[in-house]
Amino acid sequence: MMYDVCIIGAGVVGCAVARELSRYEVSACVIERCEDVCCGTSKANSAIIHAGYDAPAGSLMARLNVRGNERMEELSRELDFPFRRNGSLVVCLDAGEMPALQALYERGLANNVKGLRLLSGEEALLMEPHLQEGLAGALYAPTGGIICPFLLTIALAENAVVNGVEFRFNTKVNSIGRAGDHYLTETENGAVESRCVVNAAGVYADVFHNMVSEDKIHITPRKGEYCLLDRSEGTHVRHTIFMMPGRLGKGVLVSPTVHGNLIVGPTAADIGDKEGVNTTREGLEEVAARAALTVKDLPLAQVITSFAGLRAHEDGHAFIIGEPKDAEGFVDAAGIESPGLSSAPAIGEMVADIVRGRLHLHKKTDFRAQRTGILNPARLEMAERNELICREPAYGKIICRCEGVTEGEIVDAIRRPLGARSLDGIKRRTRAGMGRCQAGFCSPRVMEILSRELSLPVEEITKAGGASAIVTGRTKGGHVLESSRMGDNL
C-alpha cells in the first residue's frame, strides 16, 4: 500500500505531527522502533513548558516555543492531560551579571513572552523562601509551566489513532531512499512506500536526513542526568527555578513536577553514543552540587530514582524543520532539542502544513478533536467513586500502593487505543510503579494483569518490550503454586 505520509519516530514530535495531519484526508503511518510511543528523549527531560525567552530573538525556535506554550492550555483540555502554569524564575546569583539578566528579559519581550518581570533578590525570596540568600535578582515568567511529557505524547498519539493514523511499533527503519516520485522506507519488517516522509527520529534524525540530502547535518547526543525526589518534597519550591548561566557555569533546574514530585537536573555532556542513556556517578554528583547553588536545604536523601535523556543537539543549535532543497517531500523535524517539548504542538502544525501544501490535502469533516484520558478515581467525590466501584469493582482494588493506582485504571491503560503492553507502558500511562517503592510491591500484580488482558504467559511480559522480560521462567514448583493459588481464589 502507498501511504501519503510515513512518519519516522513516535516521540512527542512525531505524535504531534501525526495528530495535526489527522485533521486532513490523509493516509499516514508512524514507524517506531520501540514497543510504545514516548520511549526516546520525550520520556527523559525536564518536562518544562518554557516561556520562550531563551531562544534568539526572531528565530524559528523562539516563534515555535511561544506558540506551543500559548496552545498548551487549550490542548490540555482538548486531549485531557495534566498541565500547570507554575511560573518560572531565572535566578541571578552575582550582581555583576545583572546586565545579562536584563538582556534575557529584553529578549523575552522581543519574543513576545507575556507577563515577564524583573525581580529584586528580596522579591524573589518572598516568592520562593528556599532560594539561596544573597541572590542579586531574578527574571519571573508567569507563563512558564510544567507538564507530563508521557501523557502529552500518549494523548497526541491516541487522538491521531482515533482519527485514522496507523502506528507500527517494534519496527526499526534501516534506510530511506527515493523511488521515482515517492519514498521507500526500508524497515526490519519490510518496506513502506509513501509520497512524503516526516523525519522525527530524534537523535537519529541526522542519519535519515543524510540518506536523502547532500546538505548534511550533524546531531550530537547531549546527555542530561536527573534526580527525582519523593512527593513528600514536591513543594520545596513552587516555581521552576533556573540558574542564570555565568561565572559559576551553567546551573541545573529545580522544579515541582505536575504529579507533585521534585525534579532536579539536567547536566549537559556531549557523548558519542546515541543510546547512552546511562547515568553516571559524576553526573549525579554534579546535579546535587549545582542545584545547591540556587536552592537551599534540598532533601536529596529523598531521591527515588535517577535517569538520563539525550538532547538531539544540531551543530547550529537550531530547529531544522522543512524540506531540504534536494529532497522534495521529505520533511525534517530535526535538531529538536529543548524547548522541543514546549514547541511540539507548534512543530506539529508547521510540519502538517508543509505536507498539506505538498500533497494538496483537504480537511476532514469528521475530525474528532476531543480525547478522554484514563479515569482517575481519586479525583471523584466519595459517592461517585463508590458508584464506579459498584459498577466496576476493579476501581476498588489498589494495585500500586505508593501512587494509589487501581486495577481499573491499569485495565483501561491496556484496553484503550495504542494500549500499554509492558510495565513501563503501564507506568507512563497510570503512574503505577513510579512512586517511592519503585514498583517493588506492584510489579508482580501488574504483570499478572498484563498477562491476563493480553493472553500472554507471564514469562513474556516485559519491562519495555524487546528482550526486557521480567522473569526468566518457572521455579521448580511453579506450576503447583499456581494451581494452589487458583484453588484459593475459587
Add this chain to the structure above:
Amino acid sequence: MRAYDIVIVGGGPAGLAAAVAAKKAGAGDILILERDREMGGILNQCIHNGFGLHTFQEELTGPEYAGRFLAMARQLGIPCEIDTMVLEIGSDKVVTAMNHKKGMFRIRAGAVILAMGCRERARGALQIPGYRPAGIFSAGTAQRLVNMEGYMPGREVVILGSGDIGLIMARRMTLEGAKVKVVAERLPYCGGLQRNVVQCLEDYGIPLKLCHTVVDIRGRERLEGVTLARVDESGRPIPGTEEDYACDTLLLSVGLIPENELSRSMGVEMDRITAGPVVNESLETNIPGVFACGNVLHVHDLVDYVSEEAARAGENAARFVRGLLPECEGAVSVVAGRGVRYCVPGRIDITRMAERLPVRFRVDRIYKEALLTVRCDGKLVLHKRKKMIKPGEMEEILLPREKCLAQSGLRSIVIAVEEG
C-alpha cells in the same frame, strides 16, 4: 459511621498479635484492615524455617507462624478485612479505607494500632549509576515472585547488600538452580544475622565481599552485567578496584523503610533515625490512643520480637479504650548515647511503665568486648558485658522500674556502649 473500639492497620504478624492481645485484655470490637489478598504480611513469602523459636519454642516457617496467630484471631472472633487499603487516618481516628466490595468507607476508632510494616529501599535511593534494564529487583520482590508466584527472576545473580532477605534469597535462588555469583556489602560488616551468613552463604560457597558496592549497571533491555568496586571508609569507590560480573539479575537488599505515610499525614511525630513514630513506654505515639508496633515502628530482625512488642501495643490499646490507661504525665526521654543509633521507646512515663520495660536499640558499628550501660541522669543503673554486638542484631535491655523511680526528678535515661 460504624465505630470500633480498636482499628488495626495491617494484618501482618504485628497486627495479628496486637489484635489477639487486645481482645484478651478485654477490648470489644476490633477490626483488622489488610491491603493484601491474604493475612500474614511479609511472612507469607518467608517459606524458610527459623521462625517462632522464642514464641513457640519450635522452628516454624513464616506462613506457619502467621497461621498460628491467624488461628488465634479467628478463635477470638476478630474480623479481618483483606484486599482493603487504608487510605487515610484523621487525627480524630476516623479511618478511611477502600476495597472492591464496599468501595470507599469511613469508620471511627476508639484506638488505632499502626502495624503497616515496611517496604524495601529501591535502587533509586542508592543512586547506583548505569542503565535501567529489566532484571533489577529488590530482594523481597524476588522472594515474592519465587515463593508465592512461582517465577524465577533470573539465572545468574549478583546481590547487593547483606540484609537478611538478601542472604535468604541467595540460598533460595541457588536451590532453584540459579548461580549466585557474589553478595556485595558496602559496609565493613554484614547487615544480616550471623546465622544467615553461615546457613545461606557459607554452606553454598557464595562469596561475601565486604566494603564493596555496585558502581555500574550494563544492559539496555535485560541486565547484562554489573561492576563492583571496593569502597574507602567514607563509602566512595576506589578507582582501579573495579571487577566486572556478567549476570542477568541484580537483587538489592539494602535496607527497609517503615511505611509511615499514613502516620505522617495524621500528624504522628516521627523519629529521624528509625523512620518510625516516636512512642512512649506504652508504644503510644504523640496522639493519645494511637499506638505503633512491628516494622512500622522500627525494623526488626526477628518476628518473635515483633509479636511480643505488638502484644504490648494491643494490651495498652485495650486499656486505653477501657479507660484504664492513665493519662500520660511528663515523660523522661530515653537517649541514644555513644555507639547507639536509636532506642525504642524514646520516652517513658515512669508512672505507667511496667516492672521490667523492654527497651530495644541498635548500635552503630561492631563492638567487641563491649560494655553496655544504662544511666539515669548520669547514675549507672544497669550494665551488661557482651563479647560482640553488631548493628545487624537488635539489642534489648529490661529497664527496671524501681531504678527509675529511685532517681527523683529524673530527666533522661542514656543507653550507651562505654567500652569496646
